[in-house]
Amino acid sequence: MNEEIKNTKDLELDIKNLVVEYRTPGGVTQALNGLDLEIEKGKTLGLVGETGAGKTTTGLSILQLIPDPPGVIVDGSIKLAGEDVMLKSEKEMEKIRGQQVSMIFQDPMTSLNPVMPVEDQIAEVIEMHELGEDGKPISHSAAILKAKEMLELVGIPGDRGTEFPHQFSGGMKQRVVIAIALACNPKLLIADEPTTALDVTIQAQVLEMMKGLREKYGTSMLMITHDLGIVAEICDTVSVIYAGRVIEHGTLEDVFDFTRHPYTEGLFNSLPDLDHRENRLKPIKGLMPDPTNLPKGCAFCPRCDYAMEICKTEKPPRVYRNDEHYVECFLYNEQNIKEGGLLGR
């Protein structure tokens, strides 16, 4: 039944059972352990998790940019608008990156070339992918003109394009990075913690701008973040990732109002509540498991307040609450997942 519904969805990104390892002399880091991810056309998915959960590895896998060695994609498939990127040659990937999919990296301070004017950095992507009106590769001057338009689009005066990154503030640098990512009007935008390095008032400006651009161009988005506040603001669906697997997935409403997985509950409880400042925080005990030595059963078991014997030895099955919302946890079966009430939240 679930299969049927999935087939009718118009998916921009469809990742199935992705397994990625980093093989080093010190051991094998199991970064992704059977990750499933879906983004419908024009929608935004929030990928939420903590340091080391595999969020960035997911983004890099889609672009086939996993550093190899030591990174190896062991299993799974990644389909972009129905086409498997793992079957593409490096030449074909070059065409896809920047045009069909682009990525905004976390740190705007280090992702720009310090010795190149920003308009040239934007023009570089355009020259790489776009053709002029005559069908030949676009001329440099036409690309620069388009680059200036892109700058205006992200709220930077076009005549500042000849300046270098160090002449811009952090927020403006991130706008430049976004301009580069959007220059060729990609179908899918991967944003890896795009506002983490920015101050809150600037973050608000950048998020507001990204929302506007998304609507204007109908871009699908993968929003990688650790901030549930940003997810609430900008995403349609949410996947919570822990130790390289999605442990809970659903629409914004499913995950925020019908939280089922103990880890998701823990994430919410760790955040200070603005309306009840006296409440003591309820942190998740312990630390993330060592990815070179994951627990045999459920990866969250050692930190879970609800853990049972079976959690130690076996991997939890996926249980659906509705067509979209699922968790991977032994607490649930098809009956009680609909009722809820098992968690303290």
Next chain:
Amino acid sequence: MSKIDTNKPLIEVEGLKKYFATKRGMLHAVDDVTFTINQGMTLGVVGESGCGKSTTGRAILRLLEPTGGSVHFDGQDLLALSAEEMRHKRQELQIIFQDPFSSLNPRKTLAETIAEPMEIHHIFDDKLKREERVLELMDTVGLARRLMNVYPHELDGGRRQRIGIARALSVNPKFIVCDEPVSALDVSIQAQILNLLEDLQEDMGLTYMFITHDLSVVNHFSDDIAVMYLGKLIEQAPSEELFAHPTHPYTQALLSAIPEPNIHKKTQRILLKGEITSPIEPKPICRFAQRCNYATDRCREGEPCLKEISPKHFVSCFLTDDM
């Protein structure tokens, strides 16, 4: 330990200034900042990068020598002390740094790091006793005793931050400047450290100055909140009052910009124009005027000063004059 009287000031800062000479002129990092922190209380200091919150913390401890103003600790003028006397005094005033990755000596083991302040201040010159104290401190901050001889690179951020806390506690301070102690940590670990700091305050009667850019954390953690903008303290109030009645236009924008993990609450976001201006040789006008949605000619002609608009609620804005 002497009794904690939460009505008695421990830290009194008046007209504190810290300027840095740059090629383009004087950079006013902290400009005429005044506040007091009572015993056993927490003052949260918030603001965006470059607003001078860390510099204020460091100037109080004289890790940076203030350009002007005064700092009194328990009634004693800290700026009158010689460097040697100040070093001695720092037994009572400690700091926890933001980045647990760069604030620990990579060549010292965990136990050596925690013991170092005690060596400097000659507490427990007996080696065995000192070691005992280190183990005690490790228990206090939740570090397993078996980690005694490991080096910082072997530990994650949360544990490293616990070392920083144990090190600060080792000399039994009265006052601790917490300079963004949780901003480098994941949320689940962040909550662990915040709870630890709260427990320690309760148990040891500590007084905190808590510097952060995270407004939901500061709301949770502080008794009073001071908001800084470009070196100036622009609003200060008890936490509940500040969140209930933010009065300065910057504070209002700042609070409205917090992304809340709640899909039913739609806050009206106040978007600010542009970005923070330069703190180098600022003109004697309102420093926020350029980004302010309510700025009038008056704001571009003179500088507002801090006024008490309701008990314990201070604001520096011309708009409040009309209220």
